Amino acid sequence: MTRLLWQKPGVQVDERIQHFCAGDDVILDREFFLFDIQASRAHAQGLQLIGILDADELAGIERELTALAADFSAGSFVLDETFEDGHSAIEARLIERLGDAGRKIHTGRSRNDQVLVATRLWLKDRLSRLHALCRESAEVALARAEVEATLPLPGYTHLQRAVVSSAGMWWSAWAEAFIDDAVRARDTLAWVDANPLGSAAGYGVNLPLAREHTTAALGFGRMQVSATYAQLSRGKFEMAAIDALSSAMLDLRRLAWDLSLFTSAEFGFVALPAQYTTGSSIMPNKRNPDVIELMRASYASVAAGRTEVEQLLSLPSGYHRDLQFTKGAIFHAFGRGLGALELLPDLLRNLEWKPDAMRAALDSSMYATDLAVDLAREGMPFRDAYRQAADPARWEQGDADASLAARVSPGAAGDLRLDVLRERLGPGS
Known part of the structure; x- marks a missing residue:
């Protein structure tokens, strides 16, 4: 050395x-x-x-x-x-x-503000990538929601068949989720976009450092004014960045769970692209959804990174060597998280529905809610309508397409409001 x-x-x-x-x-x-x-x-x-x-x-x-x-x-x-x-x-x-x-x-500088500014620039880069990936995922989901708006898909609560839903509703849900995640990434980026360079070890120096110049030269939105707060913000800003990543990863985890179920033989609603599956080392008949399972698991690394940073912040003001460990925490969290999200847009573009299996899973009980609402619309008190619609003798195999077309409450299958989501997503960048 x-x-x-x-x-x-x-x-x-x-x-x-x-x-x-x-x-x-x-x-x-x-x-x-x-x-x-x-x-x-x-x-x-x-x-x-x-x-x-x-x-x-x-x-x-x-x-x-x-x-x-x-x-x-x-x-x-x-x-x-x-x-x-x-x-x-x-x-x-x-x-x-x-x-x-x-x-x-x-x-005029310390390794304290040197690591702060390098880390802050790194966080900005990673949050920008997070924002772009969430936007791209939302764009894919919106495009598919429009094309597959009326494709029937069973809707579940408690993992039990509940009502007739649609691929359009499924896609629009993930579109709005990733729009929210993109907004959160963008807003977090703006929040951490503050230049700590020139704060030295947290107390400034006896030189008129050109902090306005370094702020502009490095592309920061503002200068982090207080030299002491620059040190206090270490870990706090990292944790906020991981929180933004966590938001997207929680959505990815739930989406991956859907696909894990939908690709199983018991559901059989979805076929994954071949490159997103692997084989078994002993069972020649198997194609395993390893990629979506690891997508589902990746949130664990993000949560672990967030917890590690949070536990390091039980400190008084000023610099402490404990903060060195924040670097590994954010590196592993963003490495695993962005690695999973990088694979998501192409997965969403290329997964294939199996419409016959989806329609076959729509049983007569799934139209009971439609019946109850129809009776209420005709003037029957809803609790009376509910009791009548709960009688299996009144259940009939309905028309899935008609059920979806009649679901006209804003955001439901008959009125997806994709234009509103597209407006929220806005133009690129």
């Missing part, structure tokens, strides 16, 4: 303790490294604006940061245990290439 930034003369570093403290930090920093380089560039520009760096020194730092980003992306620079973390790796590279100019890069 290179010499530690904080190492003092005459103090021997215990390798076991250092390994415990560093843990997998340098490995996790690979995820944030390009954002750390981006923030270092903006910080260097700010230092030049206040006279700490001259124009030549800034040009050299910008050149070497560009080269470092390219080398890292190409794999010729590897962030490994040679370095304590990604921050020290950037500084070591600049010192190696630029000497004293590289030694100036850390003026």
